[in-house]
Amino acid sequence: MTYKSRLDGRKDNDLRPMEAKVGVIPNAEGSAWFKIGNTWAIAGVYGPREIFPRFLANPKKGVLRCYYTMMPFSGSGERIRPGTSRRAQEIAMVMKESLAPLVDLSAFPNSVVDVFVELPQTDAGTRCAAISAAAMALAHAGIPMKDMVSAVAVGRVDDRLVADLDYREEHIGEFNPDSHGAPVADTPIAMLHATKQLTLLQMDGELSKEMLLKLLKLGEEATEKVYQVQVKALKENYSSE
Amino acid sequence: MAFLIILRHHHQRIKSDKESLPADKKRNMSNISNVVVQERAVVVPGEILAEGMDYLPGDNTYRLGDKIHAKILGLVSVAGRVLKITPLAGPYLPQIEDKIIGKVTDITMSGWRVDTATAYSAMLNVKDATTRFIKKEEDLSKIFAIGDYLIVKIINVTSQNLIDLTLREPGLRKISEGRIIKVNAQKVPRIIGRKASMITLLREKTGCEITVGQNGLVWLNGTPEGELLAEKAIKLIEEKSHLEGLTERVEQFLGGQKLPERKTVSAAPEDA
Numbered sequence: 001m002t003y004k005s006r007l008d009g010r011k012d013n014d015l016r017p018m019e020a021k022v023g024v025i026p027n028a029e030g031s032a033w034f035k036i037g038n039t040w041a042i043a044g045v046y047g048p049r050e051i052f053p054r055f056l057a058n059p060k061k062g063v064l065r066c067y068y069t070m071m072p073f074s075g076s077g078e079r080i081r082p083g084t085s086r087r088a089q090e091i092a093m094v095m096k097e098s099l100a101p102l103v104d105l106s107a108f109p110n111s112v113v114d115v116f117v118e119l120p121q122t123d124a125g126t127r128c129a130a131i132s133a134a135a136m137a138l139a140h141a142g143i144p145m146k147d148m149v150s151a152v153a154v155g156r157v158d159d160r161l162v163a164d165l166d167y168r169e170e171h172i173g174e175f176n177p178d179s180h181g182a183p184v185a186d187t188p189i190a191m192l193h194a195t196k197q198l199t200l201l202q203m204d205g206e207l208s209k210e211m212l213l214k215l216l217k218l219g220e221e222a223t224e225k226v227y228q229v230q231v232k233a234l235k236e237n238y239s240s241e
Numbered sequence: 242m243a244f245l246i247i248l249r250h251h252h253q254r255i256k257s258d259k260e261s262l263p264a265d266k267k268r269n270m271s272n273i274s275n276v277v278v279q280e281r282a283v284v285v286p287g288e289i290l291a292e293g294m295d296y297l298p299g300d301n302t303y304r305l306g307d308k309i310h311a312k313i314l315g316l317v318s319v320a321g322r323v324l325k326i327t328p329l330a331g332p333y334l335p336q337i338e339d340k341i342i343g344k345v346t347d348i349t350m351s352g353w354r355v356d357t358a359t360a361y362s363a364m365l366n367v368k369d370a371t372t373r374f375i376k377k378e379e380d381l382s383k384i385f386a387i388g389d390y391l392i393v394k395i396i397n398v399t400s401q402n403l404i405d406l407t408l409r410e411p412g413l414r415k416i417s418e419g420r421i422i423k424v425n426a427q428k429v430p431r432i433i434g435r436k437a438s439m440i441t442l443l444r445e446k447t448g449c450e451i452t453v454g455q456n457g458l459v460w461l462n463g464t465p466e467g468e469l470l471a472e473k474a475i476k477l478i479e480e481k482s483h484l485e486g487l488t489e490r491v492e493q494f495l496g497g498q499k500l501p502e503r504k505t506v507s508a509a510p511e512d513a
Contacts, residue, residue: 030330048332048360059401062360102286104312107334109401111360139286139314142331142427146303146312147287194287194310231285234314238283238329238483 003158003182007168007175013218015152015164015225020133020233022140030141032233034133036152036226037166038123043133045141048111056112062105063112066095068130074122076167091127098131098151098190098199104144113143124167124186125153128226131190131200136230140237149199150226151190154219156207158182161214163222187215191223280319283329283483284311290324299325316483329483333359333426333456335398340413342421342454343406345389348381355391355406358423358456363404365393370408390416392452392460419450419462422472424479426457431482432475439478439488446495447471448502467500 006012016037025031028044035041051057068091070080095117105113115137117130128151135149154163157172165186168175172182185205191198198216207215274293278284290302291309298304301313302324311317315326335341335357343355343363352366367375371384385391392413397405408414424432432453433440444451449463449471459475461468477494481487 029332050360050362108332108360140330142313142315142328144301144313144331145286146310148285192287194289194305231288234285235283 003160003172006157006160006162007172008166010162012160012162013221015222016166018226018229020136020229022136022233022237028137028141030137030139030143032133032136032140034129034136034230036125036129036132036164038121039119039125039129040121041117041119041126041129041133043115043117043130043137045113045115045134045137045143047113047141048105048108048143049114051110051112057110059109060106062108062110064096064100064103064105065112065114066092066099066134067114067116068092068095068119068127069117070119070122070126074119091130094127094200094202095131095134098149099134099138101197101199102135102145102147102149102192103138104146107144113138113141122167124165124170125188127200128152128188128190132226132230136234139234147192147194148227148230149190149192150223150230151188151200152219152222152226153186153188154215154222155184155186155205156211156215157184161211161218163218185211187212187219189216189219189223191220193224193227196220276319276324278317280317282317283315284317284326285314286311290317295322297323299323301326301328328427330425331427333357335359335361335363335395335402335404336455337395337398339395339455340452341393341395341406341456342416342452342458342460343391343393343456345385345387345391348385348387353381353385355393357404358458359402361402361404363393363395363406365391365406365408369396369406372409385415390421390460392416392454416460416462419460420468420472422459422461422475424457424459424475426455428479428482429453429455429457431487432459432478434488439491442488442491442495443471443474446499447474448500463502464500467502470495470500 019035022032024033025044028046030045033042048062068088072080072082115134117134119126131151152164155165157169170186172184185207187203190200274295276291278290288311289308296309298309302309303312309324311326313326313328315328318325343357345353346356347354352364355363355365357363393406393408394410394413395404396407440451447467447470449461449467452460461471481490
């Protein structure tokens with residue numbers, strides 16, 4: 001059984017409806033939220049500030065630190081225990097890896113910039129939404145950055161290559177008995193806008209080389225759509241009236 | 242090639258562009274330089290500001306290939322052939338000769354440690370704090386206690402952003418009354434205004450004594466009403482300073498009101 005049309009009726013290269021806003025946390029130096037479908041990430045940036053514990057300090061440049069948290073009531077309704085988990089730590093790590101290449105903290109030795117991302121509601125694609133929100137919040141905080149990064153998941157459901165999988169597509173077997181056993185691969189990517197360099201590329205599932213190359217093409221197109229939303233939100237914050 | 246020609250027609254070329262380009266007929270098409278954003282436009286990091294090698298990257302921009310990109314969120318300004326960006330937000334970078342407001346956080350053998358509202362704390366040495374001779378066993382907390390706010394000047398900054406301060410200059414002192422507010426450090430020049438015009442306006446209309454630290458801490462001292470009004474006006478400047486006509490906006494906000502200075506506070510209720 002092949003995956004004939006997407007569960008929510010989108011075209012293969014369509015993303016879920018996106019919305020973004022900056023300046024949502026008054027106390028933070030920079031902040032933003034980014035919504036894509038039912039996934040909602042709120043990012044707050046604090047710093048550069050004194051780093052604790054001290055042994056993390058780097059005398060050559062500032063340190064970027066990321067935190068990822070799903071709120072207890074987010075997700076499917078199963079309570080998510082507060083505090084960190086193996087999964088949250090891993091996602092915080094990939095967030096840091098995808099943001100660190102673009103921020104320039106050389107002017108702030110021995111300091112830290114903290115990026116906190118909270119997800120009040122999740123429906124797959126959280127690490128991508130978190131990265132997109134964090135990039136906006138960092139820009140809003142006035143941190144020197146060589147580029148913007150935009151993230152979105154692309155993947156395959158059976159032999160169909162699609163952009164921005166939601167939770168039901170990722171778990172197609174559970175929701176569509178016809179497609180039982182259909183292979184699903186989910187590939188979150190984060191791409192810089194100016195240079196089209198990838199700062200995040202993960203893969204969950206199986207892909208052939210040809211499929212991966214096609215997916216990266218699709219991903220480039222998809223991250224561009226995310227970028228447009230990010231830029232619009234950043235500029236709107238400073239539009240007259 | 243066609244692409245460049247289209248850009249040439251589509252984007253309004255700025256005056257200085259024409260002036261700086263020699264009217265050289267031999268210039269081949271691939272050398273055409275163009276500023277692709279407008280003066281005072283808001284740009285995001287990574288955004289292309291100019292194409293071609295005729296422009297130079299200034300503050301907060303960088304060159305990649307034949308293009309100049311933005312390195313921070315801010316407003317574009319073009320000065321001759323140099324493109325630069327005025328940040329809309331961002332951390333304060335300590336600089337020598339800057340007057341800042343700091344808070345005493347610790348007392349050491351030789352002076353005071355001062356929080357500068359940045360990632361870096363500063364040292365105020367005894368010799369830079371007072372002209373008086375301080376005996377070895379003297380209690381430094383009698384001079385400045387932990388929690389005191391000081392108006393100080395930066396006399397030295399190292400590459401690692403270690404900061405030395407002084408109080409031995411006119412206008413520098415301990416703050417003992419009024420209130421401190423924190424603003425975006427990038428907006429400090431807007432609050433002071435060209436030749437201190439904005440801060441003079443604020444002082445006149447609110448009757449407050451106002452000192453703006455380059456680190457974004459502002460000290461207000463006047464009547465309670467005056468301080469509140471000044472705080473609101475400063476918040477307005479912080480929010481709207483990237484828009485045109487800031488002075489008019491602030492004047493309109495402060496309106497015809499002229500609050501009295503603190504000493505004449507007893508006469509105020511009748512006027513209002």
